[in-house]
Amino acid sequence: MQNRSVPVVLDPGGSDIQGEIVRLREQGPVALVELPGGVRAWSVTDATILKEILSGPQVSKDPRLHWPAFQSGEISAEWPLLPWVAVNNMFTAYGPEHRRLRKIVAPAFTHRRTAALRPRIEAITEGLLDALAATPDGESADLREGLAYPLPIRVVSELMGVPDELNPQLRKGVDRFFDTTLSPEESQANYIAMHGLLFQLVSYRRENSGEDMTSLLVADTDDIETPLTEQELVDTLMLVISAGHETTVNLLDQAIYLLLTRPQQRAALAEGRVSWPDLVEEALRFEAPVAHVPLRYAVEDLVLGDVEIAKGDAILAGYAGANRDPKIHGDTADEFDPARKVKDHLAFGYGAHHCLGAPLARMEAVVALPAVFERFPKMELAAAPEELDAVPSFISNGHRRLPVHLNGR
Template sequence: MTAAQPTIKPQPTVRTCPFDPPEEYRTLREQEPVTQMTLLDGQSGWLVSRYEDVRAVLTDPRFSAGGPRLGDSTPAGAPHTPPPGMFIFMDPPEHTRFRRLLTGKFTVRRMRQLTSLVEQFVAERLDAMARAESPVDLVQEFALPVPSLVICELLGVPYADREEFQRNSARMISLTAGPEANQEAREAMRSHIHRLVRAKRAEPTDDILGELVQSGELTDEELAGVGSLLLIAGHETTANMIALGTMCLLDNPEQLAALRADPTLMDGAVEELLRHLTIVQYGARRIALEDVELHGHVIKAGSPVVASLTSGNRDAAQFPDDPDRLDLMRKYSPHLAFGHGIHQCLGQQLARVEMKAALGALFDRFPTLRLAVPPEDVPMRHDMIVYGVHELPVTW
C-alpha cells in the first residue's frame, strides 16, 4: 500500500493585522524554518522564514536571482532570460556590470546632498494639502507625489509623465492583473524610457539617465530596462512606506507622541518602521542552481526558493524584546527590508532621506492628523508585490 504524500501548504498570504505578516510565519520559524510550499504562482518550492537563513540564501551563489518573476508568463521549468537591463534578475558577472555603473550614483553622500530638494518637494505638497478641503487621500496628495518628483528629477524623466508611468508600474507589480496585462505594462514602460533615451542621446542632459546614455557602456535596450527599473523602484516602494508608515504611527499614538516630542528619534524610527512593515511582502525569489542542503532538507537544482523578508524581520533571535511590537526606541539591528547581499536595494539611502523628510514634516505641519475612515475601511495592497495602502483618507 502506497503511503499518502504529505499535503503541501500554500505560501501564507492572509493577514489578521494590516501591519503584521501572516501569523503562520511565527510557527514556521519555530518548527519548519525551511519548508516545502505551493508558492504564489502555483509552483511547488521552498519557503525560508528565519532571519539567518534568509541572509544565507540571499548571499549564497548557489541560489540564482535569474528565475521567472511573479506575473511572468514563462512556463515553469522553461529557460528564462531577463529583459535587457533588468539587472535585479541577473547573476554575476552580468549583474556586476550594471551594479558597478550605478553604485556611484546612489552613494550615501550624494543622497544626503538631495535632502534640501526632498524637503522642498515635501513642503510644496504639504502646502497643497493645507489648501485642500479635508479629508484628502494622503497617497495621491502626498505619499506618491514626493518620491515621484524626486526620482523624476534624478533620472531626468518629465514629471508630467507621472500618470503614465505610475499606471504602468502599478500593473507591473499587480498579482491580479494577469500575465498579459503585466507584459503590456512592461512594454509600455520600456517604450516610454526608450523614447527618453533617444532624446538624451540627441541632446545630453545632466541627470542619471543622461549620464548613463553618455557613458556609452549600455545599449538603448539596456538603458530602457535600467531606467524602467529605477523609475518603478524609486517611487513605488517609498510612496508605500510613507503612507503605510503614517497609518502605523497613527495606530500607535504613544510612539508617535514620543517621536514628536523628540525629533532626534527619527533615524531610529525610520529603521524600525522599515523592519516592522517590510513592504516587499511576498519575499525575495531565488532558484537553486544545484542541490543544496538546508536544515536537513535537500533543495533540488531548479527548485524555486522564497526568502521571506517579512518573516525574517520578525525573528526574535535577531530582534529580541517582542519583535512584533513597534518600538521606535528599539536598539538598531540590521534588518532585511532592503534585502541582503549583492542585490540589496540600490536606492535605500534615498528612501531613508525621503521618509525622514516626509514623516517629520507631515506630523509637524498637521499635529492633529488622523484617519478619516475606520482603520478596517482602508484598502490594503494585498494584491500587490509591494504592500501598503491603495488610498489613505486623512483629516486634521
C-alpha cells in the same frame, strides 16, 4: 530532513500579508508556497538563513542560467510575474555579470549625488504639504495620494530626467507592475507599454543630455568598454523607477499609519525620546515595504534549515517575515517599538543585491515624516484601520489609501 509537498497558496491580493507570514512560519523557517499561475517556490522567513543565501554564490537571481522551468519554456510569456524575472538588469544578474551592471549604475547613487537631492526633497515636501493644507474644513485628505506617493515619484523622476509628459503614463505602469492580481494579458501589456515609455525616455535623453541618471547611463552605454546593451539600459531604468519609488511610498504610508494608530509612540517622538531615524528603521522592520521578492534559484542542492532544496528550485525572499523573526527580535518581534535596541532588518535586501537607493529612501522619510506631523500636529485617521484596504499585491506592502483629518475632528 523535511521535504514538505503541500504548499501555502499566497494571496495575490496581499489582503493579510502579516497573517500569511504567521502561517508560513508555522510551517518552519523555509516553507513551500504557490505563486500566481501555480508556480511553486520556497519561502524563506528565517532572517539568519535568508542572510546566508543572500550573501553567497549558492543562490542566483538569473533564471536564464539557473531556473530549469524558465530555460525549458515552462515559464511562458503568459505568467503574470514574468516581468519580475525576465528583465535584463542587475536585479536578475548573477556573479560577474551582476558586478558589471552594478558598477555602471552605482555612480548615480553616490553619497554626493544623494545628499545633493535633499534641498529638492524639502521643497517638494513643502509644496505637497501646502496643497494638503488647502483641503476644505470638514473634508478628509488622502496622505498616500497627497504625500506618500507623489514625493518619491517626483524625486525618482527628476533623478532619472523623466520629461513631464511621460510621468502620468509611467506612474500608471509602475502601479500595475506591482499589482499581482493582474491577468497574464494585462501584465504582459503593461510590461510592453513600460518598455515603450522607457525607450522614449532613452531617446529623449540622447537628444537632450543633462545631469540626470538616464543621461549618465546613456553616455556610459555609448562610451565605455563593456557598456549596457540597449535592453539592459531600458530594464535598468525600469528597475530604478519601480523599486526606487514603491519602497519609499510604502515606507511613508506605513510610518504615518503606525504613528496615527499609536499615540504613545507619537508622543515619544514629539518629546524627543525617540528620533525620527529610529522611527524610520523600525517602520522598515515592522512593515517591510516589499514583503516578498521573486525570485532566486538554487545553484546547487542545498539544505536550508531542515528542508532539502534541489538545484534549480525557485526561492522567495520573505523580507516581511525575516524582519519579524523572533530569534532576532525576541518576544516583541511583532510589536512596533522605535526605541528597539536591535535595528537589524532586511527591508532593503542584503548582500550583493542590497538596494543602491536605500540612503535616498531614508532621506526622503526623515525629511517628509517630521514635516507632515509638525505641519498637522492634530492629524487623525479618517477611517477605521480595518477599512484601509491593502494595495493589490503580495509583493508591495502598503495601503490603497490613507485618509486623514489634517486638523483633527
